[in-house]
Amino acid sequence: MDIRQLKYFVAVAEHENFSRAATQLYVAQSALSRRMQDLEDDLGVRLFDRHLRGAALTPEGRDLLERARFLLRSFEQLRSDLGQSRSRPFGPVGVGMTPNFAAMVGASFAQQVVAQYPDAQLRIVEAYSPELRDMLRAGSIDMAVLSGNAPAPVHSLAVEPLFEDRLCLIGPSSAPLMQRAEIGVQQLKGLPLILTGMSSAGVRNELEALASRKRVELSVALEVASIGLATQMIRLGMGYTIYVGAGFAHDSELTAVPITGLWLNRSLAWSTDRPMSRLGGEVLAMLRSHLGKIVRSGGWRGARPWRGSSARSKSSR
Numbered sequence: 507m508d509i510r511q512l513k514y515f516v517a518v519a520e521h522e523n524f525s526r527a528a529t530q531l532y533v534a535q536s537a538l539s540r541r542m543q544d545l546e547d548d549l550g551v552r553l554f555d556r557h558l559r560g561a562a563l564t565p566e567g568r569d570l571l572e573r574a575r576f577l578l579r580s581f582e583q584l585r586s587d588l589g590q591s592r593s594r595p596f597g598p599v600g601v602g603m604t605p606n607f608a609a610m611v612g613a614s615f616a617q618q619v620v621a622q623y624p625d626a627q628l629r630i631v632e633a634y635s636p637e638l639r640d641m642l643r644a645g646s647i648d649m650a651v652l653s654g655n656a657p658a659p660v661h662s663l664a665v666e667p668l669f670e671d672r673l674c675l676i677g678p679s680s681a682p683l684m685q686r687a688e689i690g691v692q693q694l695k696g697l698p699l700i701l702t703g704m705s706s707a708g709v710r711n712e713l714e715a716l717a718s719r720k721r722v723e724l725s726v727a728l729e730v731a732s733i734g735l736a737t738q739m740i741r742l743g744m745g746y747t748i749y750v751g752a753g754f755a756h757d758s759e760l761t762a763v764p765i766t767g768l769w770l771n772r773s774l775a776w777s778t779d780r781p782m783s784r785l786g787g788e789v790l791a792m793l794r795s796h797l798g799k800i801v802r803s804g805g806w807r808g809a810r811p812w813r814g815s816s817a818r819s820k821s822s823r
Contacts, residue, residue, distance in 0.1 A: 515545060516574050516578065518542060601631070606749065606753070629647075634708060642663055642776065642777045643662055650776075651774060667772075669801045670813065673713070678740065679759055683697075695725070697725060700730060700739050702731065702732060702749065713768065751807050
């Protein structure tokens with residue numbers, strides 16, 4: 507098994523078709539078929555179920571695909587790092603962010619990276635924290651900004667606390683409840699809530715944990731995937747949501763009122779299973795600095811510096 511075979515294998519797997527993969531790779535279909543047969547013989551397993559319309563991965567093929575992508579990415583990282591010893595870093599780097607974080611800082615951070623490293627192939631991925639952790643372990647992204655408390659143990663990940671984010675009740679500016687400077691979680695009882703994100707993750711997890719401790723039963727009217735859809739529903743008078751207040755400072759129709767004792771941890775994470783590329787290390791430092799400046803300058807409404815230990819936490823492999 508060699509790098510070229512893995513590259514060919516990934517192409518066939520992604521196209522689910524030998525002919526289209528051969529066209530992409532600029533090789534004869536017969537030669538590609540022979541290389542895949544050699545790979546199967548070498549591994550002693552069948553990787554594809556071949557049929558008239560193409561080729562579908564077997565369970566063994568799906569397992570190899572994840573590992574092959576990781577190996578190819580590591581190979582490209584090694585090649586670019588060795589070639590960069592006397593030049594400005596370049597190559598691919600993947601950064602994961604939760605949707606609300608990407609909306610607030612994704613564009614400004616990307617602009618900074620592109621200005622500093624014009625040959626970087628920056629990829630910003632939006633997903634919720636559990637999925638981002640899986641992507642870090644799989645090697646599909648290099649670093650991520652996570653929300654909420656990380657589950658313990660966090661296998662093969664380094665997690666560095668960044669800051670804490672104040673969570674707020676978001677509702678119509680004209681509503682009487684929204685005239686207060688701060689509200690307790692008890693005052694959420696009976697409110698029709700439009701909750702975003704994944705249950706038991708991020709904002710949802712912190713809200714549900716505080717409500718449970720205070721013995722407050724929440725009334726969840728609707729569940730949606732994005733804050734954009736939730737705010738549209740709030741404008742229609744359908745309810746309220748719980749979210750960070752940073753995005754509502756200049757909204758005349760909606761107001762964010764802090765909820766007593768409800769904070770969301772923000773952390774920077776990366777894998778300890780593989781070495782970070784030179785570019786990845788510099789982008790990681792840039793992301794840490796970028797977010798720190800935003801918090802210290804007051805540019806992120808409701809954020810406060812991390813109050814726990816500032817030491818980085820690294821789990822055992």
